[in-house]
Amino acid sequence: MAAVTITNVTSGDTAEDIYIRDLYTTVPVGEARTIQRSASELPAMRSLQDAVAGGKVTVAVQYTAAELASGFPTAPAAVEAGDLAPVAALVPLGPAAAVYKPFAAGPGGAPDDVEVYPVGAVPFKLRVLDVVAYIQTPVGGAALEVRDAPARGGNLLASVSAVAPGRIPNAEAATALLLPGETKGLFIHRTDSGVAGELVLTVRPEL
Numbered sequence: 001m002a003a004v005t006i007t008n009v010t011s012g013d014t015a016e017d018i019y020i021r022d023l024y025t026t027v028p029v030g031e032a033r034t035i036q037r038s039a040s041e042l043p044a045m046r047s048l049q050d051a052v053a054g055g056k057v058t059v060a061v062q063y064t065a066a067e068l069a070s071g072f073p074t075a076p077a078a079v080e081a082g083d084l085a086p087v088a089a090l091v092p093l094g095p096a097a098a099v100y101k102p103f104a105a106g107p108g109g110a111p112d113d114v115e116v117y118p119v120g121a122v123p124f125k126l127r128v129l130d131v132v133a134y135i136q137t138p139v140g141g142a143a144l145e146v147r148d149a150p151a152r153g154g155n156l157l158a159s160v161s162a163v164a165p166g167r168i169p170n171a172e173a174a175t176a177l178l179l180p181g182e183t184k185g186l187f188i189h190r191t192d193s194g195v196a197g198e199l200v201l202t203v204r205p206e207l
Helices: 039-044 046-053 065-070 080-090
Strands: 002-008 019-022 023-025 032-038 057-062 095-105 112-116 128-139 143-147 156-161 166-169 176-178 185-191 195-207
Touching: 002 019, 002 143, 019 046, 019 156, 023 032, 046 057, 046 095, 095 185, 112 195, 128 143, 128 156, 143 195, 156 166
Parallel strands: none
Antiparallel strands: 002 032, 002 057, 019 023, 057 095, 095 195, 112 185, 128 166, 128 176, 128 195, 143 156, 143 185
């Protein structure tokens, strides 16, 4: 069974406890819930997918070794088995997890941040291994940067071109370790807010 960690990322005026109907569970504001489910059930969890698409929760899926070996598992929406299996082969110490974050096009013409985990709200100790973007609305000269602080601060963890549609790999080679309770988070900095698409981060939970 896969371990599915759901983190409520609502804040400010839009903060609310999120009820995931498919899982019969409520995720309070600023908290995470981890449940066990078969990988085959995840694509059919409509309320979970809607919460992710609405920017209310983020989802990290930690597959078992058997699920990864089968080549079957897909996290909600766009993660494909081909994105996960190569990482599993390179990380024999444990299964990888996929964190999926969609983002809609903004007004464009200026940079902004898409929040994956707020500062201080990383749900578990994790190492970012790789990033893949699925660009739906490209913008000339634009890029996506994955950082551990907002407003283009902190450390650059990944960089992805956003000038053309399609599946775009990470251009950075470094990995990064994030710890719960640190004054760090996880953010997608768009150099132009008009870019739309999805970002899939492959991470490894660590002890």
